[in-house]
Amino acid sequence: xxxxxxxxxxxxxxxxxxxxxxxxxxxxxxxxxxxxxxxxxxxxxxxxxxxxxxxxxxxxxxxxxxxxxxxxxxxxxxxxxxxxxxxxxxxxxxxxxxxxxxxxxxxxxxxxxxxxxxxxxxxxxxxxxxxxxxx
Amino acid sequence: xxxxxxxxxxxxxxxxxxxxxxxxxxxxxxxxxxxxxxxxxxxxxxxxxxxxxxxxxxxxxxxxxxxxxxxxxxxxxxxxxxxxxxxxxxxxxxxxxxxxxxxxxxxxxxxxxxxxxxxxxxxxxxxxxxxxxxx
DNA sequence: ATTATAATGCGACTAAGTTGCATTAAAGTT
DNA sequence: AACTTTAATGCAACTTAGTCGCATTATAAT
Numbered sequence: 050x051x052x053x054x055x056x057x058x059x060x061x062x063x064x065x066x067x068x069x070x071x072x073x074x075x076x077x078x079x080x081x082x083x084x085x086x087x088x089x090x091x092x093x094x095x096x097x098x099x100x101x102x103x104x105x106x107x108x109x110x111x112x113x114x115x116x117x118x119x120x121x122x123x124x125x126x127x128x129x130x131x132x133x134x135x136x137x138x139x140x141x142x143x144x145x146x147x148x149x150x151x152x153x154x155x156x157x158x159x160x161x162x163x164x165x166x167x168x169x170x171x172x173x174x175x176x177x178x179x180x181x182x183x184x
Numbered sequence: 185x186x187x188x189x190x191x192x193x194x195x196x197x198x199x200x201x202x203x204x205x206x207x208x209x210x211x212x213x214x215x216x217x218x219x220x221x222x223x224x225x226x227x228x229x230x231x232x233x234x235x236x237x238x239x240x241x242x243x244x245x246x247x248x249x250x251x252x253x254x255x256x257x258x259x260x261x262x263x264x265x266x267x268x269x270x271x272x273x274x275x276x277x278x279x280x281x282x283x284x285x286x287x288x289x290x291x292x293x294x295x296x297x298x299x300x301x302x303x304x305x306x307x308x309x310x311x312x313x314x315x316x317x318x319x
Numbered sequence: 320a321t322t323a324t325a326a327t328g329c330g331a332c333t334a335a336g337t338t339g340c341a342t343t344a345a346a347g348t349t
Numbered sequence: 350a351a352c353t354t355t356a357a358t359g360c361a362a363c364t365t366a367g368t369c370g371c372a373t374t375a376t377a378a379t
Contacts, residue, residue, distance in 0.1 A: 075344075104358070110358085174304060209377095240366085
């Protein structure tokens with residue numbers, strides 16, 4: 050797969066995104082970003098590690114860099130793991146407490162919290178499937 | 185302090201709550217529940233451990249029991265820690281990504297997510313204080 | 320007072336995430 | 350194309366949350 054050539058949004062590919070932030074384009078970074086670009090849901094380190102060759106330290110150092118540069122963002126689930134995804138328009142995530150699946154919520158949740166800046170919304174509970182099959 | 189005599193809601197004190205669930209009332213459990221009852225914000229293990237004498241395994245085993253019995257509930261913050269609080273009416277929590285404070289949100293957030301059962305809402309971003317003093 | 324059973328403490332363990340340090344690779348310069 | 354600077358990598362050692370098995374102890378009922 051010629052993943053590094055995928056076009057994201059405004060004609061950007063992984064090379065441009067990384068270089069725009071004055072980061073060196075290494076194979077570790079290309080690998081990591083390709084996986085995240087192709088994922089349709091947020092991924093944890095455990096999800097990713099089987100598919101990468103880089104060291105754990107490299108992984109986390111890149112995660113930190115990418116988060117600083119707003120290339121990705123992350124949040125904690127209820128399984129003690131952090132989940133990573135390519136930075137998109139802020140949108141809520143639903144974490145199912147039964148099946149532990151994580152879904153991106155497309156519906157807009159409107160509420161006004163005076164004074165706060167809400168960057169991330171995590172909803173926990175039962176997803177559609179588990180809610181239907183619940184006792 | 186005669187903490188075990190505090191009255192919660194329907195004339196319940198810690199003794200009654202624990203016994204109602206068919207759990208033995210040990211000093212570890214009394215200690216843990218007293219701390220959580222008195223906390224005005226959710227607490228992590230790190231917050232609690234200086235004030236308890238029980239072993240870490242006992243702490244977590246009781247946390248698991250209490251969660252099963254809906255005496256407490258917990259959620260993950262963005263500092264890799266789990267936070268615990270006495271189970272109350274479900275209400276959102278706001279986690280500040282700058283000062284890492286955790287607040288209970290009293291305002292009702294109304295939205296309808298068809299099919300899901302939302303048990304827990306975590307908002308992340310800048311709290312009132314940090315948002316005001318942000319660049 | 321006795322006893323059954325649940326809860327505790329201890330030690331060993333797992334897994335995420337971090338840090339220091341020596342080595343290597345990227346990207347600009349001549 | 351070789352040279353150089355600086356950033357990124359791999360490795361090993363570490364920290365901390367959380368879990369588990371097991372022997373011992375405390376609770377609550379008889």
